[in-house]
Amino acid sequence: MNNTQSGKIAVGTLIDKVTLPAIDHTALMNYAKASGDYAPVHLDTDYARSMGFPDVIAHGLLTMAYLGRAVTSWSSTRQLRNFSCRFVDVVHLGDILMCSGHVTAVNHSDGEQFAELDLLVTDQNDQVKLTGKATVALSGG
Amino acid sequence: MNTIDKSLIGMEFPAVHVTVDCGGVQAFAHSIGETDPVYFHRDVAIARGHGDIPAPPTYIFCLKTQIADPQHLYQDIGIDAGPGKLLHAEQSFEYYLPVCVSDQLTFKERIADIYEKKGGSLIFIVLETVVTNGKGQQVAKICHTEVLRADA
Numbered sequence: 001m002n003n004t005q006s007g008k009i010a011v012g013t014l015i016d017k018v019t020l021p022a023i024d025h026t027a028l029m030n031y032a033k034a035s036g037d038y039a040p041v042h043l044d045t046d047y048a049r050s051m052g053f054p055d056v057i058a059h060g061l062l063t064m065a066y067l068g069r070a071v072t073s074w075s076s077t078r079q080l081r082n083f084s085c086r087f088v089d090v091v092h093l094g095d096i097l098m099c100s101g102h103v104t105a106v107n108h109s110d111g112e113q114f115a116e117l118d119l120l121v122t123d124q125n126d127q128v129k130l131t132g133k134a135t136v137a138l139s140g141g
Numbered sequence: 142m143n144t145i146d147k148s149l150i151g152m153e154f155p156a157v158h159v160t161v162d163c164g165g166v167q168a169f170a171h172s173i174g175e176t177d178p179v180y181f182h183r184d185v186a187i188a189r190g191h192g193d194i195p196a197p198p199t200y201i202f203c204l205k206t207q208i209a210d211p212q213h214l215y216q217d218i219g220i221d222a223g224p225g226k227l228l229h230a231e232q233s234f235e236y237y238l239p240v241c242v243s244d245q246l247t248f249k250e251r252i253a254d255i256y257e258k259k260g261g262s263l264i265f266i267v268l269e270t271v272v273t274n275g276k277g278q279q280v281a282k283i284c285h286t287e288v289l290r291a292d293a
Contacts, residue, residue: 020174027172034165034172036207060229061199065173068198073177077195077239084233084284 013103015074058091070099085132096124113138193241231286238280245275264289
């Protein structure tokens with residue numbers, strides 16, 4: 001079930017891409033309820049327009065959570081040591097996000113092996129929405 | 142116009158305590174489109190070596206903000222964080238131990254840094270949260286960088 005046995009991983013190894021359904025109001029409301037982030041810019045069209053957006057925008061942490069899904073489905077939550085991101089651009093309604101990543105280094109420390117990943121979330125126009133990094137412990141083998 | 146007293150660096154906020162709830166983890170997993178049974182079936186989680194159903198990686202951020210409303214936090218330190226003034230710029234997590242359902246967590250948040258860019262028109266606020274479990278072991282560190290437009 002796991003892709004991250006140390007023998008299989010090298011610089012350049014790709015993680016499995018995850019493509020999400022187009023962002024809609026329902027996805028943002030479900031995330032608001034589950035995360036507790038009810039900021040009106042994510043839920044109220046009139047409010048978002050008053051701030052100069054065409055409509056509501058997605059929670060930044062929702063995009064990061066989608067990217068986390070890509071990393072933990074490739075490995076597992078237990079193997080994740082570090083996960084960071086920069087929010088590069090706003091995610092709008094209708095955007096179809098794609099999460100991807102690749103291994104940039106394999107390091108050894110304290111008898112364990114770790115893969116360093118560069119991560120990316122882009123939209124349907126290849127516009128970068130978020131850049132990220134992760135460190136994943138590799139299983140033995 | 143916002144100006145921020147840099148002596149706030151190091152300021153600590155009151156600790157927040159929370160028990161990781163199964164329904165909360167599952168609602169979160171569902172909301173991000175997870176279908177992996179490890180988040181929905183305890184026996185699957187245990188068979189895969191977890192102590193209980195694990196929390197998706199970013200969920201601990203939500204546990205903290207559900208209890209400590211960040212708007213109050215900014216008010217407390219004299220920052221006008223009204224509509225359109227604050228942007229979430231960067232977010233990072235370090236994980237030392239797994240976070241699972243039923244874990245009793247304590248969140249201790251402090252202002253780790255405040256710095257300016259673009260001649261003071263952008264103010265960066267870095268909030269660092271140390272998360273410990275019921276045994277006093279550190280399980281994670283959360284770092285959260287917001288940008289405040291000083292002229293907004």
